Amino acid sequence: MGYRFIDTAQAYRNEKAVGEGIAEVINSGKVKREELIVATKVFPANIRPKAARRAIYKSQKSLNLEYIDLMYVHYPAFVLGYSHKKTLGVFSELVDEGVINNIGVSNFTIKMMEDAIESCDKPIFANQIEHHPYLQQKELMEYLKQKNIALISYSPLGRGKVLDNILIKNIAEKNKMSSAQVCLSWLISKGAYPIPKASSFDHLKDNLAAGKLILPSEDIQQIDEISISKRYIHPPVVSPKEWSK
Numbered sequence: 266m267g268y269r270f271i272d273t274a275q276a277y278r279n280e281k282a283v284g285e286g287i288a289e290v291i292n293s294g295k296v297k298r299e300e301l302i303v304a305t306k307v308f309p310a311n312i313r314p315k316a317a318r319r320a321i322y323k324s325q326k327s328l329n330l331e332y333i334d335l336m337y338v339h340y341p342a343f344v345l346g347y348s349h350k351k352t353l354g355v356f357s358e359l360v361d362e363g364v365i366n367n368i369g370v371s372n373f374t375i376k377m378m379e380d381a382i383e384s385c386d387k388p389i390f391a392n393q394i395e396h397h398p399y400l401q402q403k404e405l406m407e408y409l410k411q412k413n414i415a416l417i418s419y420s421p422l423g424r425g426k427v428l429d430n431i432l433i434k435n436i437a438e439k440n441k442m443s444s445a446q447v448c449l450s451w452l453i454s455k456g457a458y459p460i461p462k463a464s465s466f467d468h469l470k471d472n473l474a475a476g477k478l479i480l481p482s483e484d485i486q487q488i489d490e491i492s493i494s495k496r497y498i499h500p501p502v503v504s505p506k507e508w509s510k
C-alpha cells in the first residue's frame with residue numbers, strides 16, 4: 266500500500282508475525298529492506314540493563330532482522346529498574362554492535378529527556394508520545410523541535426474518540442477530508458510523525474492519503490485552540506508520576 270514505517274513493541278507480542286510480514290514483502294521484491302523503518306520497544310519488565318540487552322537481541326531474532334532501525338525504551342519505568350545512564354548505556358553498546366541503528370524513548374517528559382540526553386553518549390533520535398488534538402503537548406513539542414529530536418505521535422486519533430469532535434468534523438467536511446485525515450494532517454503540520462493504528466483496508470488507505478493533504482492555516486489554528494484535554498493511555502506503575510498531577 267505504501268506504508269514504510271512499522272511500529273511494534275515487545276509488549277504487543279507480535280514481533281514474530283511482523284518479521285514474517287517483512288520477510289514476505291522483501292522476498293517478493295516489492296520492498297527493499299533499506300526502504301523500511303522498523304521500530305520496536307523494550308517491554309518495561311525487561312528494562313534493567315542486562316535484561317534489556319537480552320530482550321533487544323530477542324526482538325532482533327523474532328523480527329528476523331539484521332538490524333532494528335529504532336529501538337525505544339517503552340516507558341521510563343524507574344520502579345522496574347530503568348536507569349538513564351545504565352539502560353541507555355546498553356542501548357548505545359547495541360548501536361556499536363550493529364543490532365540497532367537509533368535510540369528512542371517513549372512517554373518521556375521534558376525533564377526525563379534532559380536527563381536522558383545528558384546520560385547517553387549517543388543522540389536520542391525520537392520520543393514517542395500520546396499526541397492528538399485533545400493532548401497537544403505544546404511544550405514538549407517545542408522542546409523536541411529545539412533539540413532536533415523526532416516527535417512520533419501515538420494514538421494520533423485519540424483512539425478514535427477525537428473523530429467525533431464537532432469542530433474536527435466541520436473542518437473535515439469543509440476540506441473534503443475525513444476526520445482522521447484532519448487529525449493526521451494537523452499533526453504533520455506541527456512537524457510530528459503520527460502512527461495511526463487501523464485494521465480495515467479503508468482506514469489504512471484513508472490514513473496514508475493524509476500524508477499528501479495540507480490543511481488551511483485558519484483550520485490548523487482552530488484545532489490549536491481546542492481546550493479539551495484528555496490522556497487516553499495511562500497505565501499504572503510505569504507511567505511518569507507527573508501525569509497524575
Ligand SMILES: NC(=O)c1ccc[n+]([C@@H]2O[C@H](COP(=O)([O-])OP(=O)(O)OC[C@H]3O[C@@H](n4cnc5c(N)ncnc54)[C@H](OP(=O)(O)O)[C@@H]3O)[C@@H](O)[C@H]2O)c1
Pocket residue numbers: 272273339371372393394418419420421422423424425428443445446460461462463464465467468469471472498
Ligand atoms: N508508545 C506507547 O506507549 C504507545 C501507546 C499506545 C499506542 N502506541 C502506538 O500508536 C499506535 C496507534 O495508537 P492507538 O491504536 O492507541 O490509537 P489511534 O491510532 O489514535 O486510534 C485507533 C482507532 O482509530 C480507528 N481508525 C483508524 N483510522 C481510522 C480512519 N481513517 N477513520 C476512522 N477510524 C479510524 C481505528 O479503527 P479500526 O481499527 O477499525 O481501523 C481504531 O479504533 C498503536 O498501534 C501503537 O503502535 C504506542
